[in-house]
Amino acid sequence: FDEDTAPMNFDFDDLDSDQQTLVRVVIDDSGSMSDYESEVSDELDDMKNMYLGSKQVDEMILGKTLFGDRIEEGPYCLVEDWDTSYSANGWSTKLYDAVICSVDNMKKAIADFEKKHFSAKGIIVFLSDGHDNDSAWGAKAKAKAALQGLTDSGIVVYFIEFGPEARGVATELGIPRDYILKAGDQTQSPEERRKQLRAAFKFVSKSALSVSQGAKAPTVPTND
Numbered sequence: 114f115d116e117d118t119a120p121m122n123f124d125f126d127d128l129d130s131d132q133q134t135l136v137r138v139v140i141d142d143s144g145s146m147s148d149y150e151s152e153v154s155d156e157l158d159d160m161k162n163m164y165l166g167s168k169q170v171d172e173m174i175l176g177k178t179l180f181g182d183r184i185e186e187g188p189y190c191l192v193e194d195w196d197t198s199y200s201a202n203g204w205s206t207k208l209y210d211a212v213i214c215s216v217d218n219m220k221k222a223i224a225d226f227e228k229k230h231f232s233a234k235g236i237i238v239f240l241s242d243g244h245d246n247d248s249a250w251g252a253k254a255k256a257k258a259a260l261q262g263l264t265d266s267g268i269v270v271y272f273i274e275f276g277p278e279a280r281g282v283a284t285e286l287g288i289p290r291d292y293i294l295k296a297g298d299q300t301q302s303p304e305e306r307r308k309q310l311r312a313a314f315k316f317v318s319k320s321a322l323s324v325s326q327g328a329k330a331p332t333v334p335t336n337d
Contacts, residue, residue, distance in 0.1 A: 119176055119186040119218050122194065125229045129171040132232045134325035135189060135222055137176040139215045141208065141241035141275075144181075146201035148299065149275060152307050153240070156314040157197035163318045164192045169325045179203075180211035182247060189222055208245035209252035212286065215239075216259040219268055235268035236321050236330070240296075242275035244282055257287050269330040271320070273313045291332035 119137075138160075140146075140153065157177075164173045175195040177187040181203015187196060219235045226233035245253065260270060269292070272283035276298035283293045294313040297306025320331045 119178070119222070120188045121174075121222070121225075122188040122190045123174075125226075125231070128231070131230065132172055132325070133174050133226060133234075134169075134172055134321060135174045135176065135219060135226075135233060135235045136321050137178060137189075137215055137219055137235070137237050139178040139180065139211055139237060139239045140199065141203075141206055141243075142179045142181045142199065142201045143203040143206045143243075144201055145278075146242050146275065149242070149296070149306075149310070150199060150201055152310050154197060154199040155307075156310055157195075157199060159311070160314055160318045161192060161195050161197055163315075164322075167322055169322055172325050173321070178211060178215055180207050181205060182207065184211050184214050186214065186218065205247035206241065206243060206245050207247045208239075208241055208282070209248035209256040212239070212256035213252060213259050216263065216268070220266065223267070233267075234324055235266075236317075236324060237268065237270050238317050239270070239272045239283070240275065241272075241279055241282065243278040253286075257285075260287050269320075269324060271317050271333075273310075273317070289332075291335060292330075294333055 164170055170192055173192050174189050175192055176189045179185040182205045215237050219237055223233045223235055270288055271292050272288050273294045273296050275296045296313055297309040324330050
């Protein structure tokens with residue numbers, strides 16, 4: 114497998130279905146996300162448990178990427194092996210670099226499945242609370258181009274915004290408004306924040322299951 118692509122920690126021969134949906138959750142773990150540590154970890158657990166309890170569990174492949182002052186790509190794995198741990202100890206935010214990297218490795222992973230005669234679709238979910246401040250020069254334009262290149266690829270992108278500093282970031286990258294969700298922020302109580310984040314994760318988790326069944330990726334209802 115390409116050295117720049119997150120590895121796969123399973124054997125293709127052990128997969129029970131020739132149709133797979135790859136879901137990669139790409140999470141900002143800069144220090145400013147520390148107030149959300151327990152909530153994010155809980156929602157990753159809930160996502161995993163939703164898939165484990167679904168009829169499509171054998172058709173789901175999960176991955177996790179963390180980005181802050183570096184990009185850490187976890188392997189693609191079976192649902193039961195997915196690591197749901199999360200802590201926010203990073204010093205900066207390489208968001209654009211993470212977008213480029215995640216899109217690239219998802220495309221390569223799907224190509225690898227197709228070489229093995231599997232049908233594969235992809236969903237990438239980004240979580241961030243602010244603007245990029247540490248990516249390579251020119252990365253924003255490259256990230257936007259990478260996302261635009263997914264139009265006919267079978268790869269869907271969602272973005273979950275944490276707090277006001279993240280507002281507009283996804284839009285600047287060309288992600289349509291109806292694929293952008295909002296998590297809570299520090300002006301809300303922990304209960305309100307947790308409720309909003311739970312709703313966002315539940316939407317994305319259900320969307321992935323819908324896509325795995327052949328449906329079009331659901332769009333986010335907007336009231337404004």
